[in-house]
Amino acid sequence: MSAWSHLPNAVHIDRVLASFKLQPELWDQARNLAWVQAWGQAWGQARDQARDQAWYQAWDQTREQAREQVRHPARGTILALFTYDDCAKYLNLPIDQLKMLYQLNEHPACILLQPAVLVFAKEKELVQS
Numbered sequence: 001m002s003a004w005s006h007l008p009n010a011v012h013i014d015r016v017l018a019s020f021k022l023q024p025e026l027w028d029q030a031r032n033l034a035w036v037q038a039w040g041q042a043w044g045q046a047r048d049q050a051r052d053q054a055w056y057q058a059w060d061q062t063r064e065q066a067r068e069q070v071r072h073p074a075r076g077t078i079l080a081l082f083t084y085d086d087c088a089k090y091l092n093l094p095i096d097q098l099k100m101l102y103q104l105n106e107h108p109a110c111i112l113l114q115p116a117v118l119v120f121a122k123e124k125e126l127v128q129s
Contacts, residue, residue, distance in 0.1 A: 030115035042108035
């Protein structure tokens with residue numbers, strides 16, 4: 001059992017970790033999106049909110065494991081899934097819709113989940129071909 005198994009988005013966190021292990025090059029490609037500055041701001045907001053929650057200890061354990069296993073874009077996805085209980089729904093959106101949502105509301109999850117949306121779409125393409 002993982003340190004985050006009690007979290008609402010635990011299954012999605014596990015999916016990100018598994019995806020990164022199988023396809024790290026896709027996560028590297030996702031890193032090259034044109035939202036680097038906004039991504040840094042979103043990371044900071046999500047991190048600060050996670051620090052204010054009762055789940056801080058679990059986040060700390062999750063972060064340590066993620067730091068050892070995955071690169072920066074996947075850690076941002078994990079941070080969003082940890083911090084925002086209702087954000088998993090964004091993983092099912094096309095990337096264009098997720099980008100538009102970020103433009104409309106600047107919710108950190110809308111930008112931190114973009115790499116995962118891109119990677120999961122690419123993985124789906126690879127399976128179908």
